[in-house]
Amino acid sequence: MNVFAVEGLPEIEPGDDIASLIAERVDLTPTDIVCVASTIVSKAEGRQADLSEFEPGEQAERIAEQVGDLADEEKDPRFAQAVIEESEELLMEFPIMLAVTTFGHITINAGIDRSNVPDADLLLLPEDPTASAQRLHEALGVPVIVTDTSGRPFRHGQRGVAIGWAGMPAARDWRGTYDRDGKELEATVQAVVDELAAAANLVTGEGAGGKPVAVVRDWEFGEFDGSDDLFRDEDEDLIRPALKEYSHAGD
Structure with a gap:
């Protein structure tokens, strides 16, 4: 695949049409996925405070x-x-x-x-990043991922993650497929929107770079089942109860 930043975008103001600004600067193809930083989505949607x-x-x-x-x-x-x-x-x-x-x-x-x-x-973050991604997807005609940067437990530094997406599943499900030794995969679900967001972040950068949109070209989802279960439900989460217990330990 090829990943490149969209050049020449202006400072985004409330009410700006991000889709038109992108379309004016890049000829999108059917194989493209557009990754848009949440910062410009928030600015266009008037989320300053x-x-x-x-x-x-x-x-x-x-x-x-x-x-x-x-x-x-x-x-x-x-x-x-x-x-x-x-x-x-x-x-x-x-x-x-x-x-x-x-x-x-x-x-x-x-x-x-x-x-x-x-x-x-x-x-502030967009109120509903997936709805924002859906509007951009409908306007651009290709899948769209709204990205943000986020840290990770146990590691230094931040990386790009998806907080909203449209036009493609969030993850591809490897369960039921087999490894090279013929063993069936039982738990592997690949969070592709996060991986693509991280790839986009490599070319958009941080700070004063001024390149908040990237295009991923020629990446294929493949013949996999898709899933949108990116955010783990509370009743399936092992970490959330431990954090709550820790945070109330001194009460």
Whole structure:
């Protein structure tokens, strides 16, 4: 496959038509998958916010005080309140705010960004990234993945992940196929939208690069069953109960 960044995109403003801006700059083919950074989706959808919009409650004040004591610096409780309001649940409050977003993604600070937001304090994730991907998919006629960068437990650094997708399954299911020794695979489900998001992140980059869209060309899903079960259900998750137990250990 070939992965390349779309060049020459302008700074995205609320109301901008991202699909048209992409189509003007690249001739898409039927084999393409377009990976779009959530930052420009959020900007186009008006998801900028100022800290003054958030009135901190008791929980936010407590979190800011705890994190501030750890970091030996004052923390703004309005930011903690923004995270709370953008979350379905906080799995951890301290030493980090690990949030479950309303669409099922689990990430630090509910994915709220403070960089590359020229006209506001904060950039919130799209309210429904899969719906955003669906609109782009319908406009562009190819599969679309909305990406974000996220850290991983037990490893340094961040990598691209999918938070919304349309026009293709999230994963391909290897269960029922066989390895080279003839053993049947019983558990392997490959999260291809995450892998493609990570590949896209290699060419879009971070910081001031200004290349928020990548095209993956000539990758094939293959003759596999597909699945959209990317976010693990709570009743199947072994880690979430342990985090909750840890976070309430001092109560």
